[in-house]
Amino acid sequence: MTVLAFTLILLFGAFCAGFIGSLSGLGGGVVIIPLLTVVLGVDIHYAIGAALVSVIATSSGSAAAYVREGITNMRLGMFLEIATTAGAVGGALLASIAPTSFIAILFGCTLIFSALNSLRKKEEHNVKSSSSLALALKLPSTYPTASGTVSYGTKNVIGGFSMMGLAGMLSGLLGIGSGAFKVIAMDNIMRIPFKVSTTTSNFMMGVTATASAVIYLQKGYIEPDICMPVVIGVLLGAMTGAKVLLKANPKKLRRFFAVIIIALALNMIYNGIKGNI
Amino acid sequence: MQNEKIGDRDIQLVIGNLLRYGVWTALGVAALGGLIYLFNHEQEIVHYSIFVEKDVNILTLTKETLGGVIRGRGDDVILLGILLLFLTPILRIVFSLVAFFLEKDYLYVAITLLVIAIICFSVFFGFAH
Numbered sequence: 001m002t003v004l005a006f007t008l009i010l011l012f013g014a015f016c017a018g019f020i021g022s023l024s025g026l027g028g029g030v031v032i033i034p035l036l037t038v039v040l041g042v043d044i045h046y047a048i049g050a051a052l053v054s055v056i057a058t059s060s061g062s063a064a065a066y067v068r069e070g071i072t073n074m075r076l077g078m079f080l081e082i083a084t085t086a087g088a089v090g091g092a093l094l095a096s097i098a099p100t101s102f103i104a105i106l107f108g109c110t111l112i113f114s115a116l117n118s119l120r121k122k123e124e125h126n127v128k129s130s131s132s133l134a135l136a137l138k139l140p141s142t143y144p145t146a147s148g149t150v151s152y153g154t155k156n157v158i159g160g161f162s163m164m165g166l167a168g169m170l171s172g173l174l175g176i177g178s179g180a181f182k183v184i185a186m187d188n189i190m191r192i193p194f195k196v197s198t199t200t201s202n203f204m205m206g207v208t209a210t211a212s213a214v215i216y217l218q219k220g221y222i223e224p225d226i227c228m229p230v231v232i233g234v235l236l237g238a239m240t241g242a243k244v245l246l247k248a249n250p251k252k253l254r255r256f257f258a259v260i261i262i263a264l265a266l267n268m269i270y271n272g273i274k275g276n277i
Numbered sequence: 278m279q280n281e282k283i284g285d286r287d288i289q290l291v292i293g294n295l296l297r298y299g300v301w302t303a304l305g306v307a308a309l310g311g312l313i314y315l316f317n318h319e320q321e322i323v324h325y326s327i328f329v330e331k332d333v334n335i336l337t338l339t340k341e342t343l344g345g346v347i348r349g350r351g352d353d354v355i356l357l358g359i360l361l362l363f364l365t366p367i368l369r370i371v372f373s374l375v376a377f378f379l380e381k382d383y384l385y386v387a388i389t390l391l392v393i394a395i396i397c398f399s400v401f402f403g404f405a406h
Contacts, residue, residue: 004319007311043328053359057304060296060365068293070286078373079388085395092399096330137384206296206366207392213363214399217338220331224355225323228311231362232304 003225009040010229018058018237023245024257025118028234029055029176030111034264037104037277042226044100044277048175049221052213054234055177059205061235062242066199071143073196076154077203079137080185083161084168084208091172092212096219098173104272107174111265114180115258127153127191134190143196152193160190172212177205288376292369299365307358314351335400367396 001009013035014028021028029051036047066072095103130140134154142151163185171178179201186197216222245253271277333341339360345353370393377385 001323002319003321003323004315006323007315042325045328045330046325053362056362056366057300060362061300064293064297064300067289067296070289072289074288074292074373075385078385078392081392082388082395085392085399089395089399089402093402138382207370207396210363210366211396211399214335214396215402217359217363218331218333218335218400220329220333222356222359223325224310224352224359225314226325227359228307228314228355231359232308232311235304 006040007225007229010036010226011233013039014054014230014233015237015240018054018234018239019241019244020237020257020260021058021234022238022241023248023250023253024115024261025179025254026111026114026257026261027055027177027179028058028238030114031261031264032230032234033107033175034111034268036226036230038264038267038271044103045095045221046223046226048095048103049213049216049223050175050226050230052171052175052209052216053222053227054231055171055175056206056209056213057231057235058238059177059202059209062238063199063203063206067203069144071195071199072203073139073141073143073192073200074203075137075141076139076186076192076196077200079139080161080164080182080200081204081207083164084171084182084204085211087165087168087170088172088208088212089215091169091174092215093172094169095173096215100277101272101275103174104268104277107176108265108267108269108272110170110174110176110178111268112262115261115265117180117184118254119258122187122194124194125191126150126193127155130154131157133157141196143193145195150193152196153191155191156189160185163189168208168211171205171208172215175216177209179205288373292372295369295372296365299368300362303358303362303365305358306361307355310351310354310356310358312351313349313354317351370396 017031018028032051033047036042037044130153139154142149167178167181182201183197186192342353342356374389
């Protein structure tokens with residue numbers, strides 16, 4: 001394939017990945033890796049590198065708006081970044097020694113878990129009380145809603161911190177934002193309101209991804225010619241997806257895309273077991 | 278208390294803008310590099326099915342990239358855009374450090390320094406093999 005054809009196919013594919021990632025709530029990185037490896041035959045290391053660069057771009061771009069609105073809890077994000085960056089460094093170092101078939105199978109399993117998790121019913125909860133560790137770390141805060149400013153408490157800091165370490169490791173190992181795991185840590189374990197959890201997760205992704213991207217860069221995973229169309233395509237796709245999401249029924253869309261993503265994941269696992277990746 | 282609240286709000290605005298303009302600058306540079314690259318290499322055959330592991334120090338890499346940018350090499354201009362993209366979250370952390378320091382929140386100054394230390398560790402150990 002010539003460079004021009006490869007770039008155009010990648011640009012189109014990355015646009016679709018960003019679009020699906022935005023509508024399904026899973027992020028563009030998880031769709032771009034199967035596309036690069038299974039469809040275009042690119043080595044999984046280059047695919048992980050390009051996906052991680054696109055994660056930094058999309059998460060920083062969307063985090064900007066939420067930070068300015070004051071929904072993001074910056075102290076919470078900063079504190080949990082200790083766990084995610086440490087995990088990400090570990091994951092990136094592990095990626096350089098782990099066999100590619102192992103990475104492909106783990107990626108497929110993570111993808112299925114994230115897709116099923118996106119279908120789970122989410123209820124907005126709000127605890128009033130906080131654990132003493134949360135108070136010492138000044139984690140409880142407030143966020144703006146349609147009906148005025150709401151304050152919330154924070155529980156189980158150590159449990160959430162540990163889950164964040166795992167989220168960071170998967171991010172560094174697989175080149176994904178691992179937003180699903182970050183939200184589980186904050187929403188389900190620490191009992192932080194869903195909206196604050198998702199926006200703070202987005203806010204943390206850039207720093208987490210950069211911690212492992214620096215290692216990827218030095219090891220040659222980040223190939224500029226692949227990254228350029230991927231980053232631009234994913235970002236444009238994500239922006240289009242966000243516009244569509246305002247008009248469409250997100251529940252039906254989520255179900256539709258979850259099926260597509262599970263099919264992609266099974267394909268990755270199959271190819272990993274057969275040793276094709 | 279009132280002053281502190283205004284402080285937090287200002288920080289939110291600055292960090293929000295930093296993230297937004299950082300990403301757009303980085304992507305603009307990468308897109309320009311992409312056009313230069315395509316213009317010079319459009320008919321070449323791609324070879325990404327085999328991974329070639331490298332061990333390059335990020336400082337050497339930055340120096341080589343800047344040299345390539347001066348010579349007008351498209352892939353180096355893309356890489357410069359990617360480096361700018363990495364710099365955006367790092368600048369965000371440095372700015373948070375200054376902000377927590379100005380608010381005299383020394384617990385969070387320490388937490389921010391710890392995150393910076395982990396990223397530095399990743400820079401220095403990423404190529405030590």
